[in-house]
Amino acid sequence: MGTPLDSRAEQTLEVVDRLYEEYPDPTISLHFSNRLELLVAVMLSAQCTDERVNKTTETLFEKYRTAEDYANADEAELSEDIGSITYHNSKAGYLKETGRILVEEHGGEVPDTMSDLTDLQGVGRKTANVVLQHGHDLTEGIVVDTHVQRLTRRLGITEEESPEKIEQDLLGLVPEDDWKEFTHLLISHGRAVCDARNPDCDECVLEDICPSSKLDSEVDLASGEAW
Structure with missing residues (x-):
């Protein structure tokens, strides 16, 4: 020992x-090209491998490009679109509600504070830390x-x-x-x-x-x- x-x-x-x-x-192994994609990818990664998330988001990010797209999505269809992801039914609901909050309270943009991020559906401190660090270049925690x-x-x-x-x-x-x-x-x-x-x-x-x-x-x- x-x-x-x-x-x-x-x-x-x-x-x-x-x-x-x-x-x-x-470095982070999730694939993304903007803050919204990062947020979605990290939300999907809970209890799921990054490899599976990256495979799913290849097509997901082509279909859903804005917060409005998630807010206006048919939840059953969104769940099917992320069907290979663990707890896809719950996560579809989180994504739709998060899209609504982003549109109504943040102008469709991903916020840059811990409190605003953790107010989103399905976003805890771990997810918020990742988004702050890799989306906003702000490091508040580990x-x-x-x-x-x-x-x-x-x-x-x-x-x-x-x-x-x-x-x-x-x-x-x-x-x-x-x-x-x-x-x-x-x-x-x-x-x-x-x-x-x-x-x-x-x-x-x-x-x-x-x-x-x-x-x-x-x-x-x-x-x-x-x-």
């Missing part, structure tokens, strides 16, 4: 430094998705379980200049190495400082010295 550094702050900084070396150009939840706990950076509490922990540990990239560093590492079910500790650049590393326990088991 790896040995974490003396403090969570030291641990966090070392994780950030090593992951920057491993993934020098971390996006905590399932990869960030899993890796920060595995690495001993936080013991919290809810995304909201994890984010509050991270805001005091991750340098503010790295808030935006931190999420994408962990997503990249989570996809490439630190899988949810079968993390590849042999190939992990963080193995020696990771309290959840499997390597020592596997060696002990192989030698008959289980603990």
